[in-house]
Amino acid sequence: MDTPIHFPIFAVNVITEKCECKDYYGKQVDVMNIAIFQMDIVFGNPEKNYEKLSEWMKNINADETDTIVLPELWTTGYDLTRLDEIGDKDGKQTTAFLQKIAKSYQVNVIGGSFAKQTDEGVFNTMIVVDRNGDLVHEYSKLHLFKLMNEHHFLQPGKDEPGFLLEGTEFAGFICYDIRFPEWIRKPVLSGAKVIVVSAEWPSPRIDHWLTLLKARAIENQSYVIACNRVGSDPDNEFGGRSIVIDPWGKEIAIASYQEEILYAEIDLEVSKEVRSRIPVFEDRRPDFY
Secondary structure (H helix, E strand, O other), X not given: OOOOOOOOEEEOOOOOOHHHOEOOOOOEOOEEEEEEEEOEOOXXXXXHHHHHHHHHHOOOOHHHOOEEEOOOOOOOXXXXXXXXXXXXXXXXXXXXXXXXXXXXXXXXXXXXXEEEEEOOEXXXXXXXXXXXXXXXXXXXXXXXXXXXXXXXXXXXXXOOOEEEEOOEEXXXXXXXXXXXXXXXXXXXXXXXXXEEEEEXXXXXXXXXXXXXXXXXHHHHOOEEEEEEOEEEOOOOEEEOOOEEEOOOOOXXXXXXXXXXXXXXXXXXXXXHHHHHHOOOOOOOOOOOO
């Protein structure tokens, strides 16, 4: 199935000069400008999706973008039965492609996920590349979604989700992972302040998507940056509504149900402030649970 390539509608949210960004107490802090690529995915055609991402990159303002975030399985979509044929052998092609983009535009890339072929099977793998083009993190989806037959075609990952980007502790997850709060909490206990989620979340459960993400932000006192795809494949319709939520649970920016680039600016010190005001982690009772 070869669907046409659409060019994005731009949704601009929270545009602030870095020098003007203040935290709740009015002092100067560091910020990061995020661009979420809420894409439709050309089903089962990695080359078309590479082309599409290349076109989208031409439309961003690289001078005002620090990090881009991509959706789950953005190279193939859920063409699961053909992953042995269209998956990326050892992830070499996709990694090199995203490294080139990162270096060319001087942006960090949280590369959603792609089908990585290995000798152990196919994994649903997220990679993170910094603005120098260095691969800084790799995470393969731990929780496979049986309702979409992932367990028949994919292997569960064994990677830790935490990583360091621009000196800040992040954690990256993929779609179904967000229904497991104990998994999200693990890297937060090790210092993560920003939770990134890439997904192909179906339209019928889009209310769950938004509710779960807000809960994960509030309970972990962390930013949540979540990228969902739009469009459809032969079996599913996907709901978009990519979103950025601050550590108080407030929506900073939210996308529509259509293709678009969603921009947001996050203040990397806010999580620390929230955690000092409501000391949830100090009040935990892990001896009881």
